[in-house]
Amino acid sequence: MASYRKRSGGWYVEIRKRGIYRSRTFSTKAAAKYWADEIEADIESGRPMGQHTLAQAMQRYSRDVSSKKKGARWERLRLDAFESSMAFSGKAIDDVTPNDLATWRDQRLTKVAASSLRRDFNLLNSVFEIARREWRWITSNPLKDVSRPANPPPREQLISEDQAASVKEAAGYWRGMEPRTTQQVVAAAFDLALETAMRAGEIRGLRGPQIHLAERYVDLPETKNGRRRQVPLTTAAVEILAAMDPDEPFPVTSGTMDATFRRIRRKAGLSEAFTFHDSRATAITRLAKRLDIHDLARMTGHRDLSMLTRYYRATASEIAQRLD
Template identity: 45%
Template sequence: MTLSDALRRYKRDVSTTKAGQRWEELRLDKMDNEMTFVGELIGNITADQIAEWRDLRLKKVSSPSVRRDMTLLSSVFEIAKREWKCCTINPVREVKRPSNGRPRDRRVSLSEVSALTTRLGFIEGVAPVTLQQELAYAFLLALETAMRQGEILGLKVKDVLIKDRYVRLEMTKNGESRNVPLTRRAGELLEVLLGERSGDSQVFRLSSASADAMFRKIRDELHIVDLHFHDTRHEATTRLARKVDVLDLARITGHKDPRSLMVYYNATAAEMAARLD
């Protein structure tokens, strides 16, 4: 079995069982297309080749991105070794991973929210008709709930319990379900989105791939610098940190280690000064 064969088999047999299926499939395809040694037998791949690939990737993308790629590649080698029996070592384990780097702490300003939602055609209290309007609703909902883009776009009507003020996520990125409480604003947005619908239908028609492309296009048209949709998660958790303690915040966001949430307690100096009065 070549490394290319292993990447494709992992994509077919393993990635399809995961909540992060789309991300994994994209990463595996990129590895298959870009690695110069994918045609070699997986059992012949060396740590030196992995290290060379790591260094080339670091010239193009951030350290955290390379770390995630290496984690995925390591998983491919592990299953190839333990279950497929086509290699005896995992060379990724022998290669030093780049430092994780400083976590993003990009805040989302009110002026940016206004500019983006206006450009996307958002109308308060009016159900979305276009996919751009759906993206505006997803963006606003992310700012209220700290849910990931994929979690929001994957919502079904039956997952939304507006009267009880929470959303039930059956499968999340870390493989566990969780309940996400709704602010009053989040409830209002979802009421408009759901209308009279019920049952197993999707709340959104918009796919993650379309949402990503559309968000980047509109952001660049508006000359908004260094803003990603995922920054809404940091913004929302920073806001929620003013209202709940770190353990409750971990339950809301799905973080397994509450210590990792300290980065979200990231109030500006002006905000901290206001609390002192």
């Protein structure tokens, strides 16, 4: 049975059950009782020392939290990888130290880029935070005391007219044609991305009811930030979509699009640094010459204008030409 004592700064709770002793201090008695009930239930169920392991926390997060997200598959794969790569995943979660996590960070950096590790940190931080705030399995988040790798410098890649033409030529595609091969479909998607700044996933997900060519816009009911967005279409974008299947213009999966674009890139003689996603920054930079910042943000779906600057890559020379 748990016992509770009021102390300065919070409530101290002790548990003595079946030879197991646990204690902790909480800011409120309700939080202390919630934790004590969980620990006693764990002891009854036979968990060692009444503690939850980090692996159990990641498994519960995958089941109860990740499953409700759009990126559920990615998160589950990452959490499975964390569990297998962390030598300390079997430790009680409240025994995991910043030093454990820092060692894991340094090992990961020998295998993945800093940007990938920062995404891993974001996910792992969410696991610790929900274990602290909602499950009451820990009282502090050890990841808060671990330095994250620095952000990599922003990409400066913009797609030139010659490069865009090389991609279309390599795929055997020209604007206005009805694509008949997978390479032509992917090249048409790339062409549309350069006109609209839409993401590859948004383009792949287009279906007939979302496309309004007469009114010159497409409707995206669910986007990366979870909000609906209507994307205006240039005359060229209308021409591209008018030639596609009206019900499912881009019938390719994410994996097929990625692999096909890499093949097209090789045929075009372009380097691996050239990516489909560079079309978004290129389109935003071009559109910025015709739209004010608020219309541009509405078109691209950026709620934070400062984030828009990550994609806007006009050169100093181009900006200088507008000063005269």
